[in-house]
Amino acid sequence: MSKTEFDVYCPECNILIAAQVVAEGNGGFRSNAINPFDEIDAEYQGEHYFVCLCGRCSQPFLIRQSLYGVPAEFETVTDEVILYPSEKRLPLDGAPSNIKSAHEQATRSFSASLFEPCVLMCRKCIEATCKTFGAKGRDLNARLQSLFDAGHIDSRLLNWAHEIRLIGNEAAHDPDIKVTKRDARDVLDLTESILIYVFSLTSRFEKFRARRSMASTKR
Template sequence: MSDKVLHCSHCGNKTLMKLVAEHELNDQDHIYERWSADPVHSFYWFSHWKLYLCPVCKNVSLIRLSGDSEDIGPRGEPIITETTLYPPYSIENKYIPTPVGTAFEAALKVRHLEGAVCVLALRRALEKLCKHEGAEGKDLFNKLKNLQDKGKLPPIMDDIAFILRIEGNSAAHADDVEFDTNTVNQLIDFTQTILDYMYTLPNKIKAAQTRIAEIAERDRELKSGAISGAAE
Protein backbone atom coordinates (compact mmCIF):
# COMPACT_ATOMS: atom_id res chain seq x y z
CA MET A 1 0.00 0.00 0.00
CA SER A 2 1.11 3.56 -0.70
CA ASP A 3 0.05 6.66 1.25
CA LYS A 4 -0.43 9.87 -0.71
CA VAL A 5 -0.64 13.62 -0.15
CA LEU A 6 -4.20 14.61 -1.09
CA HIS A 7 -6.63 17.45 -0.61
CA CYS A 8 -9.40 16.37 1.75
CA SER A 9 -12.76 17.64 0.48
CA HIS A 10 -14.29 16.99 3.92
CA CYS A 11 -12.14 19.36 5.99
CA GLY A 12 -10.27 21.34 3.31
CA ASN A 13 -6.78 20.27 4.44
CA LYS A 14 -4.03 19.03 2.14
CA THR A 15 -2.24 16.29 4.01
CA LEU A 16 -0.64 12.87 3.81
CA MET A 17 -3.51 10.36 3.75
CA LYS A 18 -3.28 6.70 4.66
CA LEU A 19 -4.33 4.17 2.00
CA VAL A 20 -6.63 1.86 3.98
CA ALA A 21 -8.08 -0.27 1.15
CA GLU A 22 -7.87 -0.82 -2.60
CA HIS A 23 -9.34 -3.06 -5.29
CA GLU A 24 -8.55 -3.54 -9.00
CA LEU A 25 -10.76 -4.85 -11.81
CA ASN A 26 -9.60 -5.72 -15.34
CA ASP A 27 -11.91 -6.77 -18.15
CA GLN A 28 -12.01 -7.14 -21.93
CA ASP A 29 -14.40 -7.60 -24.84
CA HIS A 30 -14.02 -8.61 -28.49
CA ILE A 31 -15.67 -7.74 -31.80
CA TYR A 32 -16.16 -10.51 -34.37
CA GLU A 33 -17.22 -10.52 -38.01
CA ARG A 34 -18.90 -13.40 -39.81
CA TRP A 35 -15.91 -13.82 -42.11
CA SER A 36 -13.40 -14.28 -39.31
CA ALA A 37 -13.11 -16.78 -36.46
CA ASP A 38 -10.72 -14.45 -34.68
CA PRO A 39 -11.74 -11.14 -33.17
CA VAL A 40 -11.23 -8.17 -35.49
CA HIS A 41 -10.89 -5.83 -32.55
CA SER A 42 -10.45 -6.18 -28.80
CA PHE A 43 -11.13 -3.74 -26.00
CA TYR A 44 -9.43 -3.77 -22.62
CA TRP A 45 -10.28 -1.63 -19.63
CA PHE A 46 -9.48 -1.41 -15.96
CA SER A 47 -10.56 0.34 -12.78
CA HIS A 48 -8.51 0.69 -9.62
CA TRP A 49 -10.27 1.98 -6.50
CA LYS A 50 -8.34 3.43 -3.56
CA LEU A 51 -9.75 4.42 -0.16
CA TYR A 52 -7.77 7.04 1.78
CA LEU A 53 -8.19 8.14 5.41
CA CYS A 54 -7.65 11.79 6.38
CA PRO A 55 -5.65 12.04 9.66
CA VAL A 56 -7.19 15.44 10.43
CA CYS A 57 -10.95 14.87 10.22
CA LYS A 58 -10.93 11.04 10.18
CA ASN A 59 -13.12 10.91 7.05
CA VAL A 60 -12.37 8.82 3.98
CA SER A 61 -12.02 9.70 0.28
CA LEU A 62 -12.62 7.16 -2.48
CA ILE A 63 -10.61 7.61 -5.68
CA ARG A 64 -10.92 5.63 -8.91
CA LEU A 65 -8.12 5.28 -11.46
CA SER A 66 -9.43 4.07 -14.82
CA GLY A 67 -8.32 3.60 -18.40
CA ASP A 68 -8.87 1.53 -21.52
CA SER A 69 -7.09 0.35 -24.65
CA GLU A 70 -8.78 3.00 -26.81
CA ASP A 71 -7.64 5.98 -24.77
CA ILE A 72 -3.87 6.12 -25.29
CA GLY A 73 -1.15 8.73 -25.53
CA PRO A 74 1.10 9.54 -28.52
CA ARG A 75 3.58 6.79 -27.58
CA GLY A 76 0.89 4.19 -26.99
CA GLU A 77 0.86 4.59 -23.22
CA PRO A 78 -2.56 4.28 -21.50
CA ILE A 79 -4.16 7.53 -20.39
CA ILE A 80 -5.25 7.08 -16.78
CA THR A 81 -8.16 9.15 -15.48
CA GLU A 82 -8.39 9.89 -11.76
CA THR A 83 -11.88 10.53 -10.38
CA THR A 84 -12.94 11.29 -6.82
CA LEU A 85 -16.06 9.22 -6.17
CA TYR A 86 -16.46 10.21 -2.53
CA PRO A 87 -17.00 12.88 -1.35
CA PRO A 88 -19.16 13.31 -4.47
CA TYR A 89 -18.21 16.86 -5.41
CA SER A 90 -15.32 17.05 -7.85
CA ILE A 91 -14.81 18.28 -11.37
CA GLU A 92 -13.01 17.08 -14.45
CA ASN A 93 -10.40 19.79 -14.76
CA LYS A 94 -9.14 18.47 -18.10
CA TYR A 95 -12.27 19.86 -19.76
CA ILE A 96 -12.77 23.07 -17.76
CA PRO A 97 -10.64 26.21 -18.35
CA THR A 98 -8.05 26.57 -15.59
CA PRO A 99 -9.31 29.87 -14.08
CA VAL A 100 -12.87 28.53 -13.91
CA GLY A 101 -11.86 25.14 -12.53
CA THR A 102 -9.55 26.67 -9.93
CA ALA A 103 -12.29 29.00 -8.67
CA PHE A 104 -14.79 26.13 -8.44
CA GLU A 105 -12.31 23.91 -6.61
CA ALA A 106 -11.75 26.77 -4.14
CA ALA A 107 -15.48 26.75 -3.40
CA LEU A 108 -15.45 22.99 -2.80
CA LYS A 109 -12.58 23.30 -0.33
CA VAL A 110 -14.55 25.56 2.02
CA ARG A 111 -18.05 24.18 1.67
CA HIS A 112 -17.86 22.42 5.06
CA LEU A 113 -16.10 25.34 6.73
CA GLU A 114 -18.20 28.41 5.89
CA GLY A 115 -21.33 28.37 3.71
CA ALA A 116 -21.30 32.07 2.83
CA VAL A 117 -17.66 31.93 1.72
CA CYS A 118 -18.43 28.89 -0.43
CA VAL A 119 -21.36 30.67 -2.10
CA LEU A 120 -19.16 33.69 -2.83
CA ALA A 121 -16.55 31.38 -4.36
CA LEU A 122 -19.22 29.78 -6.55
CA ARG A 123 -20.24 33.20 -7.78
CA ARG A 124 -16.59 33.97 -8.53
CA ALA A 125 -16.35 30.74 -10.57
CA LEU A 126 -19.31 31.86 -12.69
CA GLU A 127 -17.73 35.30 -13.13
CA LYS A 128 -14.58 33.56 -14.40
CA LEU A 129 -16.71 31.48 -16.78
CA CYS A 130 -18.38 34.59 -18.18
CA LYS A 131 -15.03 36.31 -18.68
CA HIS A 132 -13.59 33.27 -20.44
CA GLU A 133 -16.61 33.09 -22.77
CA GLY A 134 -16.57 36.82 -23.52
CA ALA A 135 -20.03 37.41 -22.01
CA GLU A 136 -21.36 40.96 -21.99
CA GLY A 137 -23.44 42.60 -19.27
CA LYS A 138 -23.27 44.91 -16.29
CA ASP A 139 -23.54 42.11 -13.71
CA LEU A 140 -23.38 38.34 -13.40
CA PHE A 141 -27.06 37.83 -14.13
CA ASN A 142 -26.90 39.80 -17.38
CA LYS A 143 -23.65 38.12 -18.41
CA LEU A 144 -25.21 34.67 -17.98
CA LYS A 145 -28.30 35.90 -19.82
CA ASN A 146 -25.98 37.01 -22.64
CA LEU A 147 -24.56 33.48 -22.84
CA GLN A 148 -28.10 32.15 -23.09
CA ASP A 149 -28.91 34.60 -25.89
CA LYS A 150 -25.81 33.37 -27.73
CA GLY A 151 -27.06 29.80 -27.44
CA LYS A 152 -24.25 28.70 -25.13
CA LEU A 153 -26.67 28.05 -22.28
CA PRO A 154 -30.23 26.64 -22.53
CA PRO A 155 -33.20 28.56 -21.05
CA ILE A 156 -33.37 26.42 -17.90
CA MET A 157 -29.86 27.58 -17.00
CA ASP A 158 -31.27 31.07 -16.75
CA ASP A 159 -33.36 29.97 -13.74
CA ILE A 160 -30.35 28.29 -12.15
CA ALA A 161 -28.23 31.40 -12.71
CA PHE A 162 -30.94 33.57 -11.12
CA ILE A 163 -30.90 31.43 -7.96
CA LEU A 164 -27.11 31.56 -7.79
CA ARG A 165 -27.13 35.33 -8.27
CA ILE A 166 -29.66 35.93 -5.46
CA GLU A 167 -27.84 33.64 -3.03
CA GLY A 168 -24.49 35.15 -4.04
CA ASN A 169 -25.77 38.66 -3.38
CA SER A 170 -26.96 37.61 0.06
CA ALA A 171 -23.54 36.20 0.90
CA ALA A 172 -21.69 39.23 -0.52
CA HIS A 173 -23.78 41.80 1.35
CA ALA A 174 -23.59 40.00 4.71
CA ASP A 175 -27.37 39.57 4.81
CA ASP A 176 -28.79 37.71 7.80
CA VAL A 177 -29.04 34.45 5.88
CA GLU A 178 -27.90 31.05 7.08
CA PHE A 179 -26.34 28.87 4.40
CA ASP A 180 -26.96 25.39 5.74
CA THR A 181 -25.35 22.26 4.28
CA ASN A 182 -28.30 21.39 2.05
CA THR A 183 -28.43 24.90 0.56
CA VAL A 184 -24.69 24.99 -0.10
CA ASN A 185 -24.72 21.52 -1.67
CA GLN A 186 -27.63 22.50 -3.90
CA LEU A 187 -25.81 25.62 -5.10
CA ILE A 188 -22.72 23.52 -5.80
CA ASP A 189 -24.90 21.14 -7.83
CA PHE A 190 -26.32 24.05 -9.82
CA THR A 191 -22.85 25.46 -10.56
CA GLN A 192 -21.49 22.07 -11.56
CA THR A 193 -24.48 21.58 -13.89
CA ILE A 194 -23.57 24.79 -15.71
CA LEU A 195 -19.91 23.76 -15.96
CA ASP A 196 -20.84 20.29 -17.19
CA TYR A 197 -23.13 21.72 -19.87
CA MET A 198 -20.59 24.31 -21.01
CA TYR A 199 -17.45 22.18 -21.02
CA THR A 200 -17.63 18.55 -19.89
CA LEU A 201 -20.55 17.27 -21.96
CA PRO A 202 -19.44 18.77 -25.34
CA ASN A 203 -15.92 17.43 -24.89
CA LYS A 204 -17.12 13.96 -23.88
CA ILE A 205 -19.42 13.82 -26.90
CA LYS A 206 -16.56 14.91 -29.17
CA ALA A 207 -14.25 12.27 -27.65
CA ALA A 208 -16.90 9.56 -28.12
CA GLN A 209 -17.44 10.58 -31.75
CA THR A 210 -13.70 10.50 -32.41
CA ARG A 211 -13.39 7.07 -30.83
CA ILE A 212 -16.29 5.66 -32.86
CA ALA A 213 -14.76 7.03 -36.07
CA GLU A 214 -11.35 5.54 -35.22
CA ILE A 215 -12.87 2.12 -34.48
CA ALA A 216 -14.85 2.20 -37.73
CA GLU A 217 -11.73 3.10 -39.70
CA ARG A 218 -9.75 0.34 -38.00
CA ASP A 219 -12.47 -2.20 -38.76
CA ARG A 220 -12.53 -1.12 -42.42
CA GLU A 221 -8.76 -1.58 -42.67
CA LEU A 222 -8.92 -5.02 -41.04
CA LYS A 223 -11.77 -6.14 -43.26
CA SER A 224 -10.02 -4.83 -46.36
CA GLY A 225 -6.86 -6.68 -45.42
CA ALA A 226 -8.76 -9.92 -44.80
CA ILE A 227 -10.54 -9.70 -48.15
CA SER A 228 -7.24 -9.00 -49.97
CA GLY A 229 -5.63 -11.96 -48.26
CA ALA A 230 -8.51 -14.26 -49.23
CA ALA A 231 -8.31 -13.12 -52.85
CA GLU A 232 -4.65 -14.04 -53.03
Protein backbone atom coordinates in the same frame (compact mmCIF):
# COMPACT_ATOMS: atom_id res chain seq x y z
CA MET B 1 -4.72 -5.16 9.56
CA SER B 2 -7.28 -4.59 12.29
CA LYS B 3 -8.29 -1.07 13.39
CA THR B 4 -10.94 0.28 15.71
CA GLU B 5 -11.55 3.65 14.03
CA PHE B 6 -10.71 5.78 10.99
CA ASP B 7 -10.40 9.55 10.70
CA VAL B 8 -12.74 10.48 7.84
CA TYR B 9 -14.76 13.44 6.62
CA CYS B 10 -18.45 12.94 7.35
CA PRO B 11 -20.62 14.59 4.64
CA GLU B 12 -23.62 14.72 6.98
CA CYS B 13 -21.85 16.33 9.94
CA ASN B 14 -19.57 18.32 7.60
CA ILE B 15 -16.55 17.77 9.84
CA LEU B 16 -13.66 15.37 10.26
CA ILE B 17 -14.74 12.58 12.62
CA ALA B 18 -13.45 9.31 14.06
CA ALA B 19 -15.62 6.62 12.46
CA GLN B 20 -15.92 3.56 14.69
CA VAL B 21 -15.36 0.12 13.12
CA VAL B 22 -18.43 -2.10 13.60
CA ALA B 23 -17.49 -4.95 11.23
CA GLU B 24 -14.55 -6.08 9.15
CA GLY B 25 -13.46 -8.92 6.91
CA ASN B 26 -10.83 -10.16 4.47
CA GLY B 27 -11.41 -9.78 0.76
CA GLY B 28 -8.95 -12.51 -0.20
CA PHE B 29 -5.23 -12.78 -0.82
CA ARG B 30 -3.13 -13.46 -3.93
CA SER B 31 0.48 -14.51 -4.42
CA ASN B 32 2.78 -15.57 -7.24
CA ALA B 33 3.47 -18.93 -5.66
CA ILE B 34 3.33 -21.78 -8.14
CA ASN B 35 2.15 -24.34 -5.60
CA PRO B 36 0.71 -24.16 -2.06
CA PHE B 37 4.02 -25.18 -0.45
CA ASP B 38 5.73 -22.06 -1.78
CA GLU B 39 3.09 -19.67 -0.43
CA ILE B 40 4.62 -19.58 3.05
CA ASP B 41 7.57 -17.54 1.71
CA ALA B 42 5.87 -15.79 -1.20
CA GLU B 43 4.94 -12.12 -1.35
CA TYR B 44 1.19 -11.56 -1.35
CA GLN B 45 -1.41 -8.87 -2.00
CA GLY B 46 -4.85 -8.69 -0.49
CA GLU B 47 -7.74 -6.53 0.66
CA HIS B 48 -9.33 -5.94 4.03
CA TYR B 49 -12.71 -4.23 4.39
CA PHE B 50 -14.11 -2.20 7.27
CA VAL B 51 -17.68 -1.07 7.95
CA CYS B 52 -17.66 2.04 10.14
CA LEU B 53 -20.20 4.44 11.64
CA CYS B 54 -19.96 8.12 12.44
CA GLY B 55 -20.34 8.55 16.20
CA ARG B 56 -22.41 11.72 15.72
CA CYS B 57 -24.95 10.85 13.03
CA SER B 58 -24.37 7.11 12.33
CA GLN B 59 -23.43 7.81 8.70
CA PRO B 60 -22.01 4.49 7.38
CA PHE B 61 -18.63 4.14 5.67
CA LEU B 62 -17.11 1.25 3.73
CA ILE B 63 -13.32 1.38 3.68
CA ARG B 64 -10.94 -0.87 1.76
CA GLN B 65 -7.31 -1.36 2.69
CA SER B 66 -4.94 -2.86 0.11
CA LEU B 67 -2.30 -5.05 1.77
CA TYR B 68 1.15 -6.27 0.81
CA GLY B 69 3.37 -8.61 2.80
CA VAL B 70 5.25 -11.84 3.34
CA PRO B 71 3.80 -14.50 5.69
CA ALA B 72 5.30 -14.43 9.20
CA GLU B 73 7.55 -11.51 8.25
CA PHE B 74 5.61 -8.30 7.64
CA GLU B 75 2.39 -6.82 6.33
CA THR B 76 1.80 -3.23 5.28
CA VAL B 77 -1.08 -1.12 3.98
CA THR B 78 -0.32 0.13 0.47
CA ASP B 79 -3.58 1.98 -0.12
CA GLU B 80 -6.73 3.02 1.74
CA VAL B 81 -9.92 4.01 -0.07
CA ILE B 82 -13.37 5.06 1.11
CA LEU B 83 -15.71 3.10 -1.15
CA TYR B 84 -18.88 4.52 0.41
CA PRO B 85 -20.05 7.24 0.46
CA SER B 86 -18.54 7.85 -2.96
CA GLU B 87 -17.06 11.26 -3.72
CA LYS B 88 -16.23 10.47 -7.32
CA ARG B 89 -17.20 13.20 -9.76
CA LEU B 90 -16.53 13.87 -13.40
CA PRO B 91 -13.30 15.86 -13.69
CA LEU B 92 -13.60 19.44 -14.93
CA ASP B 93 -11.90 18.65 -18.23
CA GLY B 94 -11.63 21.64 -20.51
CA ALA B 95 -12.31 24.19 -17.78
CA PRO B 96 -9.81 27.06 -17.49
CA SER B 97 -7.47 27.05 -14.49
CA ASN B 98 -9.17 30.07 -12.88
CA ILE B 99 -12.52 28.26 -12.86
CA LYS B 100 -10.97 25.08 -11.46
CA SER B 101 -9.29 27.16 -8.76
CA ALA B 102 -12.54 28.93 -7.80
CA HIS B 103 -14.39 25.61 -7.69
CA GLU B 104 -11.68 24.08 -5.49
CA GLN B 105 -11.88 27.04 -3.11
CA ALA B 106 -15.67 26.67 -2.95
CA THR B 107 -15.29 22.98 -2.10
CA ARG B 108 -12.69 23.70 0.59
CA SER B 109 -14.85 26.45 2.07
CA PHE B 110 -17.80 24.07 2.35
CA SER B 111 -15.62 21.41 4.00
CA ALA B 112 -14.54 24.02 6.55
CA SER B 113 -18.20 25.04 7.20
CA LEU B 114 -17.56 28.46 5.61
CA PHE B 115 -20.85 28.58 3.77
CA GLU B 116 -20.90 32.26 2.75
CA PRO B 117 -17.43 32.04 1.13
CA CYS B 118 -18.56 28.81 -0.52
CA VAL B 119 -21.47 30.44 -2.37
CA LEU B 120 -19.34 33.48 -3.22
CA MET B 121 -16.77 31.25 -4.91
CA CYS B 122 -19.57 29.43 -6.72
CA ARG B 123 -20.81 32.76 -8.04
CA LYS B 124 -17.25 33.50 -9.13
CA CYS B 125 -17.26 30.22 -11.10
CA ILE B 126 -20.37 31.39 -12.96
CA GLU B 127 -18.88 34.83 -13.63
CA ALA B 128 -15.65 33.27 -14.92
CA THR B 129 -17.66 30.96 -17.19
CA CYS B 130 -19.40 33.96 -18.73
CA LYS B 131 -16.04 35.64 -19.28
CA THR B 132 -14.56 32.50 -20.84
CA PHE B 133 -17.25 32.50 -23.54
CA GLY B 134 -17.19 36.26 -24.04
CA ALA B 135 -20.73 36.81 -22.73
CA LYS B 136 -21.88 40.43 -23.12
CA GLY B 137 -23.71 42.57 -20.59
CA ARG B 138 -23.22 45.21 -17.92
CA ASP B 139 -23.93 42.77 -15.06
CA LEU B 140 -24.01 39.04 -14.39
CA ASN B 141 -27.75 38.90 -15.02
CA ALA B 142 -27.27 40.19 -18.57
CA ARG B 143 -24.17 38.09 -19.17
CA LEU B 144 -26.03 34.91 -18.22
CA GLN B 145 -28.74 35.79 -20.75
CA SER B 146 -26.00 36.32 -23.32
CA LEU B 147 -24.56 32.92 -22.45
CA PHE B 148 -28.00 31.37 -22.98
CA ASP B 149 -28.64 33.25 -26.25
CA ALA B 150 -25.33 31.94 -27.62
CA GLY B 151 -26.38 28.36 -26.87
CA HIS B 152 -23.73 27.60 -24.23
CA ILE B 153 -26.38 26.76 -21.61
CA ASP B 154 -30.03 25.73 -21.83
CA SER B 155 -33.00 27.21 -19.98
CA ARG B 156 -32.66 24.85 -17.01
CA LEU B 157 -29.00 25.72 -16.46
CA LEU B 158 -29.87 29.39 -16.90
CA ASN B 159 -32.35 29.13 -14.01
CA TRP B 160 -29.76 27.35 -11.85
CA ALA B 161 -27.14 30.00 -12.64
CA HIS B 162 -29.54 32.81 -11.72
CA GLU B 163 -30.21 31.23 -8.32
CA ILE B 164 -26.45 30.98 -7.73
CA ARG B 165 -26.12 34.62 -8.78
CA LEU B 166 -28.86 35.73 -6.38
CA ILE B 167 -27.62 33.87 -3.30
CA GLY B 168 -24.10 35.06 -4.09
CA ASN B 169 -25.35 38.64 -4.19
CA GLU B 170 -27.10 38.19 -0.84
CA ALA B 171 -23.99 36.70 0.77
CA ALA B 172 -21.83 39.53 -0.56
CA HIS B 173 -24.08 42.52 0.23
CA ASP B 174 -26.47 41.60 3.06
CA PRO B 175 -24.68 41.57 6.45
CA ASP B 176 -27.63 39.79 8.03
CA ILE B 177 -27.73 36.92 5.55
CA LYS B 178 -26.87 33.50 6.91
CA VAL B 179 -26.20 30.82 4.30
CA THR B 180 -27.18 27.42 5.64
CA LYS B 181 -25.24 24.25 5.12
CA ARG B 182 -28.07 22.84 3.02
CA ASP B 183 -28.19 25.91 0.75
CA ALA B 184 -24.40 25.89 0.35
CA ARG B 185 -24.46 22.19 -0.54
CA ASP B 186 -27.13 22.78 -3.18
CA VAL B 187 -25.30 25.77 -4.63
CA LEU B 188 -22.05 23.82 -4.79
CA ASP B 189 -23.73 20.85 -6.49
CA LEU B 190 -25.58 23.07 -8.97
CA THR B 191 -22.40 24.99 -9.80
CA GLU B 192 -20.49 21.78 -10.37
CA SER B 193 -23.28 20.45 -12.59
CA ILE B 194 -23.16 23.58 -14.75
CA LEU B 195 -19.37 23.36 -15.07
CA ILE B 196 -19.52 19.66 -15.93
CA TYR B 197 -22.15 20.31 -18.60
CA VAL B 198 -20.45 23.35 -20.12
CA PHE B 199 -16.87 22.09 -20.01
CA SER B 200 -16.46 18.40 -19.17
CA LEU B 201 -19.33 16.89 -21.16
CA THR B 202 -18.86 19.27 -24.08
CA SER B 203 -15.18 18.33 -24.28
CA ARG B 204 -16.02 14.66 -23.93
CA PHE B 205 -18.67 14.85 -26.65
CA GLU B 206 -16.30 16.56 -29.07
CA LYS B 207 -13.70 13.82 -28.50
CA PHE B 208 -16.39 11.16 -28.90
CA ARG B 209 -17.60 12.69 -32.17
CA ALA B 210 -14.05 13.05 -33.52
CA ARG B 211 -13.28 9.43 -32.62
CA ARG B 212 -16.40 8.19 -34.40
CA SER B 213 -15.62 10.35 -37.42
CA MET B 214 -12.13 8.90 -37.69
CA ALA B 215 -13.48 5.37 -37.32
CA SER B 216 -16.04 5.92 -40.09
CA THR B 217 -13.37 7.09 -42.56
CA LYS B 218 -11.47 3.84 -42.04
CA ARG B 219 -14.43 1.63 -42.94
